[in-house]
Amino acid sequence: MGGYTPVTDNEKREMLDKIGASGVSDLFCAIPEEVKIDSLNIPEGKSELEVLCDMERLAAKNKVFASVFRGAGAYHHFIPPLVRSIVAKEEFLTAYTPYQAEISQGLLQGIFEFQTMICELTGMDVSNASVYDGATATAEAVTMCRDKKRTKIILSAALHPMTVATVQTYCGDCEIVTAPVRDGKTDLTALRRLVGEDTACVCVQQPNFYGMIEDADAIGEAVHSAGAKFIMAVNPIAAAILTPPGDCGADIAVGEGQPLGMPLSFGGPYLGFMACTDAMMRKLPGRIVGETLDRNGKRAFVLTMQAREQHIRREKASSNICSNQALCALTASVYLSCMGASGLQKTAELCVSKAHYAAEQLCSVKGFTLKHTGEFFHEFVTVCPVDANILLHQLEERDILGGYRLSEREILWCVTEMNSKEQINALVAAVKEVCLSETDF
Amino acid sequence: MKLIFEKSTQGHACSLLPDSDVGSYRLPQQLLRPSAPRLPQLAEIEIARHFTALAEQVHGVNNGFYPLGSCTMKYNPKINEEVASFPGFTKIHPLQPEESAQGCLEAMYQAQQYLCEITGMDAISLQGAAGAHGEFAGWLLIKAYHHSRGDTGRKKIIVPDSAHGTNPASAAMAGFDVVNIPSDDKGCVDLERLREIAGADTAGLMLTNPNTVGIFDSNILKITEIIHDAGGLVYYDGANLNAVAGIVRPGDMGFDVIHLNLHKTFSTPHGGGGPGAGPVGCKDILTPFLPSPVVSEENGRYFFSDSTASIGRMKSFYGHFLVILRALTYIKVLGATGIRQASEHAVLNANYLKSCLEGVYDVAYQGFCMHEFVLTLERTKKETGVSALDIAKALLDYGMHPPTMYFPLIVHEALMFEPTETESKETLDEAAKILIDIYQLARENPQALHEMPQKTPVSRPDEVAAARNPRLRFNFHA
Numbered sequence: 001m002g003g004y005t006p007v008t009d010n011e012k013r014e015m016l017d018k019i020g021a022s023g024v025s026d027l028f029c030a031i032p033e034e035v036k037i038d039s040l041n042i043p044e045g046k047s048e049l050e051v052l053c054d055m056e057r058l059a060a061k062n063k064v065f066a067s068v069f070r071g072a073g074a075y076h077h078f079i080p081p082l083v084r085s086i087v088a089k090e091e092f093l094t095a096y097t098p099y100q101a102e103i104s105q106g107l108l109q110g111i112f113e114f115q116t117m118i119c120e121l122t123g124m125d126v127s128n129a130s131v132y133d134g135a136t137a138t139a140e141a142v143t144m145c146r147d148k149k150r151t152k153i154i155l156s157a158a159l160h161p162m163t164v165a166t167v168q169t170y171c172g173d174c175e176i177v178t179a180p181v182r183d184g185k186t187d188l189t190a191l192r193r194l195v196g197e198d199t200a201c202v203c204v205q206q207p208n209f210y211g212m213i214e215d216a217d218a219i220g221e222a223v224h225s226a227g228a229k230f231i232m233a234v235n236p237i238a239a240a241i242l243t244p245p246g247d248c249g250a251d252i253a254v255g256e257g258q259p260l261g262m263p264l265s266f267g268g269p270y271l272g273f274m275a276c277t278d279a280m281m282r283k284l285p286g287r288i289v290g291e292t293l294d295r296n297g298k299r300a301f302v303l304t305m306q307a308r309e310q311h312i313r314r315e316k317a318s319s320n321i322c323s324n325q326a327l328c329a330l331t332a333s334v335y336l337s338c339m340g341a342s343g344l345q346k347t348a349e350l351c352v353s354k355a356h357y358a359a360e361q362l363c364s365v366k367g368f369t370l371k372h373t374g375e376f377f378h379e380f381v382t383v384c385p386v387d388a389n390i391l392l393h394q395l396e397e398r399d400i401l402g403g404y405r406l407s408e409r410e411i412l413w414c415v416t417e418m419n420s421k422e423q424i425n426a427l428v429a430a431v432k433e434v435c436l437s438e439t440d441f
Numbered sequence: 442m443k444l445i446f447e448k449s450t451q452g453h454a455c456s457l458l459p460d461s462d463v464g465s466y467r468l469p470q471q472l473l474r475p476s477a478p479r480l481p482q483l484a485e486i487e488i489a490r491h492f493t494a495l496a497e498q499v500h501g502v503n504n505g506f507y508p509l510g511s512c513t514m515k516y517n518p519k520i521n522e523e524v525a526s527f528p529g530f531t532k533i534h535p536l537q538p539e540e541s542a543q544g545c546l547e548a549m550y551q552a553q554q555y556l557c558e559i560t561g562m563d564a565i566s567l568q569g570a571a572g573a574h575g576e577f578a579g580w581l582l583i584k585a586y587h588h589s590r591g592d593t594g595r596k597k598i599i600v601p602d603s604a605h606g607t608n609p610a611s612a613a614m615a616g617f618d619v620v621n622i623p624s625d626d627k628g629c630v631d632l633e634r635l636r637e638i639a640g641a642d643t644a645g646l647m648l649t650n651p652n653t654v655g656i657f658d659s660n661i662l663k664i665t666e667i668i669h670d671a672g673g674l675v676y677y678d679g680a681n682l683n684a685v686a687g688i689v690r691p692g693d694m695g696f697d698v699i700h701l702n703l704h705k706t707f708s709t710p711h712g713g714g715g716p717g718a719g720p721v722g723c724k725d726i727l728t729p730f731l732p733s734p735v736v737s738e739e740n741g742r743y744f745f746s747d748s749t750a751s752i753g754r755m756k757s758f759y760g761h762f763l764v765i766l767r768a769l770t771y772i773k774v775l776g777a778t779g780i781r782q783a784s785e786h787a788v789l790n791a792n793y794l795k796s797c798l799e800g801v802y803d804v805a806y807q808g809f810c811m812h813e814f815v816l817t818l819e820r821t822k823k824e825t826g827v828s829a830l831d832i833a834k835a836l837l838d839y840g841m842h843p844p845t846m847y848f849p850l851i852v853h854e855a856l857m858f859e860p861t862e863t864e865s866k867e868t869l870d871e872a873a874k875i876l877i878d879i880y881q882l883a884r885e886n887p888q889a890l891h892e893m894p895q896k897t898p899v900s901r902p903d904e905v906a907a908a909r910n911p912r913l914r915f916n917f918h919a
Contacts, residue, residue: 003779004516004708005786006865015793015866019809024785027792027809028688030657035693042555045776048520055770059529061544063537073757074535080457082485084526086492091499094517096509097714098499099846101904102837102897105442106495107713113445116914120478126913129714132570135757165754169581169732172753173616213472243474256757266545267535267758269570269716281911287714292907300902305911310573310610311848315619320610323571323704327712337445337488338455341477346458349465357463375468396538404536421462 003045065401067423069358071379071414072209072404073134073160074267075259077237077347078417080338083261087331097287097323101302108301111289111326114333121239121336122253123246124275129287130329131321134256135163137272138203138233139170140319141252144276144283145201145229146174152198154179154228156186158208163233167203174200184212184372184381192222199228201251206234206242210412211355211379212372213242220249229280236260236273236332237351238377240344245275252276261335262328271328282308285319287326350417351378354424358415361428365435371410379414381406386438394434400427442498442898445491446915449481455488479917498898499713500842506864506872508794510813510845510857511605511653513683513705520774521709521767530766535758539744545762546743550736552720552769559772559780560679560699561692562722566731567760572680573607574755575700575719576647578732580615581752582698582723583645583674585730589750595644595673601630603653603849608678617644624851628654628806630664639671649678650694651685651811653849653857655791665695674698674727682706683861684788684812687781698723707768718764734759786862787812790869794860797873801880805852812861816844818854827883827890829854834901835882837894839875 012024021027028036046054068076087093091106098104098111111129118127131137142153152175155164168176179191179202186204195202202223207213216232223230232245234255239245245253257271258264276284282305290304310317339347355378362368367385384391388405395402403413415424483491500507507514524530533542553565569575580598587595598612602621609619620638625631629652639646646668651657658664665675677696683706691699703709704717711717723731732755734745745759775783788811795804795814805815818829833843833856845857860869883890894900 003775003782004518005783005862007786011866012789015789019789019792019796021792021809024789027785027788027811028657029809030659030811031685031689032659032662035662035689037688037690037693040558040687040777040780042558042772042777042780045774045779048518048774051770051773052520052523054773055524055548055766056527056529058544058548059527061547062529062533063541064528064532065534065537065541068534070534070536072536076534078457080455082455082489086489086496088522089492089496090503091496091501092713093522093710094501094503094514095499095713096507096512096514096711099509100500100833100837100843101902102834102894102899103500103842104498104713105898106498109442109444109498110492110495110713112913113915116444116446117478117480119914120480123474126911132574132716133757135754136570136574160757162754162757166756169753169755170614172581213468239474240478241468241473243472244478247474263531264534265531266533266542266762267760268756269718269761269764270757281913288911288913290907291912292903294899294902296900298899300899302902302904302907304904304907304913307908309606311606313610314606315609315613317606317610317613320573320577320607320614321571322573322607323702323711323715323717325712325716326714327710328716330713333445334488334492336480337483337491338457338485339480340454340482341480342454342482343457344480345477350458350461352468353461353466354463356466375472393538396541401534401537417458424463 066399123244125278127275130325131272135166137254150200154202156204195226201229203231207377211376216248260332355415507842510859515861516863517710525763561690564728565722569719572702576611599646643673645674647676655810655813703768709767718761790860813859831890835893
């Protein structure tokens with residue numbers, strides 16, 4: 001049996017004497033006897049050595065693929081080793097939310113720097129200190145736009161399906177309408193018809209779920225001409241090179257920050273980022289760090305604008321969020337510092353170039369075509385001549401995690417800086433081989 | 442300290458990426474941003490030093506005592522970090538075939554099973570990303586349950602005035618009207634008032650037990666009965682499980698739903714404000730509504746399952762997997778007896794520290810406390826002008842993290858202490874001595890306290906100015 005309690009029986013006795021209790025059980029006298037339990041029906045504790053072996057056995061039951069061509073919301077990117085070394089620092093790892101500013105300046109300054117970097121990436125005025133992930137960031141953004149007169153929420157059909165599902169959970173009492181997709185992108189003509197005086201907001205993803213680059217400028221214009229708010233969910237790597245949301249007229253920019261230094265980790269923890277215009281600042285949920293001065297006129301950072309928050313406003317708060325993703329925000333800050341603008345843009349350009357090379361090579365396989373015709377970033381959809389399940393399974397046998405299956409004949413591929421030319425060529429060769437053998441029958 | 446942007450030098454960079462091996466594809470110019478984001482330009486050593494300097498200005502659990510009430514700042518075992526860094530976990534894509542992620546699924550399944558047993562619930566979803574996120578899911582479960590029975594008139598949620606702010610905020614997010622119920626003079630639920638309020642419009646009651654003043658409400662079985670008799674359900678805020686895990690189970694006390702903060706009771710690190718994890722557990726009557734997906738098992742094979750009646754998705758993918766792994770590791774180390782002993786010792790430590798301070802400071806509620814207790818500085822403030830804030834700020838100069846201030850709201854000038862089980866008697870004795878010294882100083886020289894802290898990297902910041910004139914990002918043009 002293990003534990004982390006530094007106490008001897010003698011010390012326990014001394015403490016009980018001081019308290020004036022004869023035994024520890026006295027301290028629990030307020031609990032009705034009939035509901036107390038004797039013991040839990042779980043195994044007894046083990047030594048750390050045994051538990052490590054146990055957990056290693058579990059990890060060994062998972063398959064780590066030699067090459068990964070799957071994204072669909074979770075992206076395989078290079079993580080500079082410095083990132084792990086810094087976020088493992090005990091002070092960052094174990095501290096609580098920085099309520100006591102005087103002994104939390106490092107955390108607060110780190111978050112302030114994160115907020116600045118997110119503003120720079122998105123071209124927005126104000127960022128918060130993070131939310132849980134990209135999907136909840138979108139749901140919180142939608143909540144920011146709701147008002148009594150404008151009740152309709154329009155979501156592009158090219159949003160990540162999990163984002164749509166999350167918005168549906170958060171805003172179950174709202175009218176949620178889907179703007180259709182045409183050739184892999186939000187259908188602008190249809191959107192113009194849908195958006196009106198009753199519309200609170202329109203949300204699109206850039207690049208969208210199918211990897212396509214949306215005509216965000218035109219969408220922003222259409223949304224604003226109806227007086228609605230424009231929410232853009234952006235990939236932060238793509239944001240290094242694509243027109244930022246601020247320049248597309250977005251009122252709120254959100255996104256999944258996982259590509260900024262967080263490993264795949266079977267889906268979490270990731271990082272939701274949120275930024276908005278000055279005009280919407282007081283509606284922003286979650287923690288926000290601001291700069292001020294201390295009593296000696298020295299620069300200091302504090303949690304600020306807390307009048308929005310649950311611990312002050314309770315049921316009238318702008319959101320219930322308390323803990324967010326502080327350590328993941330720090331991870332993103334360190335990642336972005338290591339990359340700098342040139343490194344981040346190089347990552348984005350490698351993604352684009354490699355994805356286009358892979359798309360071209362895959363489409364050289366007989367029966368393979370690109371489903372959509374527009375510009376894409378690092379994901380694209382192919383129509384395949386064979387059953388997607390069979391193809392993907394065959395790739396897995398060859399140690400390749402292929403794209404994400406969208407339907408019987410459609411696969412969403414993702415290519416990043418992690419995929420070498422050699423890997424892409426090996427993928428294409430394997431695809432060719434499978435297609436040949438499958439179409440033989 | 443300078444901001445990282447102020448340390449930037451044009452041309453400094455890290456050497457990280459190769460050149461393209463596949464040629465270059467240029468996107469059309471009109472899709473591209475006109476100028477690059479102004480990220481800092483630094484060499485690796487400059488970045489390392491910057492963040493190391495920042496870390497030196499943070500008080501973590503390993504820097505000293507951290508009795509922040511309601512936050513359970515226990516030691517975070519390093520084995521948890523080791524497990525969460527195994528490539529066999531970190532390199533697994535969330536959309537891999539289930540057959541290739543059996544280890545992840547089995548770990549989640551084990552965590553579900555153990556947490557069900559510890560809470561006395563029938564099923565659990567690990568999707569909640571934090572306590573408040575779990576609370577929100579819990580209220581949606583209760584709403585879905587009532588609606589599934591055609592019982593749509595239940596709009597009210599009863600919340601004690603001692604509750605954490607997220608409780609009413611989460612209930613309001615789920616579309617309920619919040620009814621605050623006053624606490625009695627012992628800090629517990631006023632049964633008479635509860636009987637008056639509970640009725641056909643009651644969707645449920647949310648309760649922390651032990652409550653936020655550190656008292657276990659002995660009337661708990663009556664409380665849950667009153668709500669059930671009125672047709673409502675009872676929600677347990679499991680943020681405060683550190684006094685009762687292994688001793689009494691919320692499920693056995695009549696609670697129908699619970700969320701847990703794995704970053705409190707189950708030793709996962711707080712990360713300076715997350716990521717935590719807030720799984721939601723429930724009784725069978727609510728199981729069909731749990732957020733999807735949950736992990737199921739059949740003949741040794743693990744898989745995700747969805748219920749058609751589910752409230753849906755709370756976020757992308759399946760929850761904070763690496764945080765769940767850490768909690769699972771902790772549970773495996775402690776085991777059945779260890780979990781019980783941790784609770785016992787958390788309660789012993791809190792009562793001991795309280796005893797050491799009693800007679801000098803005023804304790805808000807008499808009698809044994811559970812894992813935390815509340816002092817009130819109301820009298821001291823009247824007599825000396827020294828407030829709870831002053832005491833808290835003075836502690837900073839002694840290398841100790843202050844207790845939670847001004848919470849719960851029902852105690853004036855509150856200081857709430859939660860030492861946790863991982864502190865030694867020696868640490869508690871030292872803390873008590875510091876607190877008593879500070880109290881003497883308050884009597885002799887109150888002005889000295891108003892001017893503390895003096896030894897921290899900054900003195901008290903001007904929070905009013907920060908809120909009035911928000912400066913929320915670095916200004917590159919200044």
